[in-house]
Amino acid sequence: MKDVLINARIESELKQDVEQILKQLGLSATQAITMHYQQIRLNKGLPFEMKIPNKETQRVIEESRNGMNVNDFSRKEVK
Numbered sequence: 001m002k003d004v005l006i007n008a009r010i011e012s013e014l015k016q017d018v019e020q021i022l023k024q025l026g027l028s029a030t031q032a033i034t035m036h037y038q039q040i041r042l043n044k045g046l047p048f049e050m051k052i053p054n055k056e057t058q059r060v061i062e063e064s065r066n067g068m069n070v071n072d073f074s075r076k077e078v079k
Contacts, residue, residue, distance in 0.1 A: 006033065 015029075022032050039047035053061065063069050 018032075019029060022029060027035075036047070045052050060069075
């Protein structure tokens with residue numbers, strides 16, 4: 001059951017451009033937003049290559065930010 005209203009501010013030109021595209025696809029803005037939300041839920045992240053890192057990756061990122069377990073190497077070693 002649809003029972004929540006979402007309010008968002010976007011540029012009017014962006015809205016018009018996207019709504020023209022959606023109209024050609026036979027979709028309303030509400031349908032497109034719903035599809036986007038469903039894809040986020042299904043992918044457990046954005047439906048493109050921007051996802052929440054897993055716990056191990058989060059740990060490594062945090063350690064590197066704190067200078068832990070970081071080895072200094074030169075570009076020559078990377079080859």
